[in-house]
Amino acid sequence: MSKVAFITGATRGIGKQIAITLAENGYDICLNYRKENDELNNTKKEIENNNVKCLTVQGDVSSFDDCKKMCDEIIAEFGKIDVLVNNAGITKDTLLMRMSKEDFESVIDVNLTGTFNVTKNVVPFMMKARSGKIINISSVVGVAGNAGQTNYAASKAGIIGFTKSLAKEIGSRNIQVNAVAPGFIETQMTEVLSDSVKEEISKNIPLKRMGTTTDVANLVKFLASDDSSYITGQVINVDGGMVM
Ligand code: NAP
Numbered sequence: 001m002s003k004v005a006f007i008t009g010a011t012r013g014i015g016k017q018i019a020i021t022l023a024e025n026g027y028d029i030c031l032n033y034r035k036e037n038d039e040l041n042n043t044k045k046e047i048e049n050n051n052v053k054c055l056t057v058q059g060d061v062s063s064f065d066d067c068k069k070m071c072d073e074i075i076a077e078f079g080k081i082d083v084l085v086n087n088a089g090i091t092k093d094t095l096l097m098r099m100s101k102e103d104f105e106s107v108i109d110v111n112l113t114g115t116f117n118v119t120k121n122v123v124p125f126m127m128k129a130r131s132g133k134i135i136n137i138s139s140v141v142g143v144a145g146n147a148g149q150t151n152y153a154a155s156k157a158g159i160i161g162f163t164k165s166l167a168k169e170i171g172s173r174n175i176q177v178n179a180v181a182p183g184f185i186e187t188q189m190t191e192v193l194s195d196s197v198k199e200e201i202s203k204n205i206p207l208k209r210m211g212t213t214t215d216v217a218n219l220v221k222f223l224a225s226d227d228s229s230y231i232t233g234q235v236i237n238v239d240g241g242m243v244m
Contacts, residue, residue: 009088013187017213061114071121111155167233183239206241
């Protein structure tokens with residue numbers, strides 16, 4: 001029986017590549033999206049080309065009800081969730097002096113509360129199965145901080161605390177919970193940066209380049225696999241050595 005992986009925010013960027021990489025490795029995929037678009041249908045086709053199933057589930061992770069509904073749909077279709085990847089995330093960057101309360105709250109709502117909302121609905125099924133892998137996409141910014149990102153850094157640091165605490169709570173049920181902390185990865189999220197800013201960032205990365213979505217997906221693949229079964233509560237950077 002194939003393993004089932006649920007990936008949030010998976011129609012583009014890092015989430016999409018994680019879904020494709022896991023599909024290439026034989027997982028049935030549950031793909032979360034917010035709004036139907038061409039990219040969603042293309043991603044679904046790309047996944048199904050690997051002879052695995054792909055269920056698309058609509059929902060906003062900042063809504064607890066949406067997360068419950070998505071989880072119920074997955075259980076009705078597959079009866080289990082082996083791997084959860086909390087990937088959906090947003091940025092609303094600006095200096096604290098200019099940041100509105102709404103800018104702060106919306107980033108926390110999606111990135112941190114969203115991680116809680118999805119995980120809370122998935123964990124009971126993993127507990128029953130006495131097995132599961134939860135992989136939370138944090139950021140090196142949650143470890144090291146970054147000017148202009150107090151909201152985002154707080155959400156990503158929160159994910160790290162959440163990951164470690166949950167790892168302690170449910171390790172005895174054979175469920176591993178880890179966080180992945182990407183550095184600067186080429187996606188729509190970083191597309192807004194000018195070429196000169198990207199060059200400057202790359203200069204300060206020991207491996208002298210921005211990361212690719214595949215760099216992140218390969219680490220997630222490892223954490224989802226049995227090869228990582230004695231690893232829990234960890235934050236693993238995938239950042240070309242940017243933060244050590
Ligand atoms: P991206 O290209 O902007 O994609 C983000 C994805 O999240 C999109 O599919 C988006 O769907 C989805 N999403 C946003 N809000 C959502 C919500 N409320 N409910 C459900 N889905 C939602 O970003 P990315 O670069 O791939 O980032 C993916 C994750 O990696 C994020 O958690 C991000 O913080 C983290 N990360 C990225 C980098 C980087 O350099 N790119 C570095 C460190 C960490 P819509 O199309 O509907 O908006």
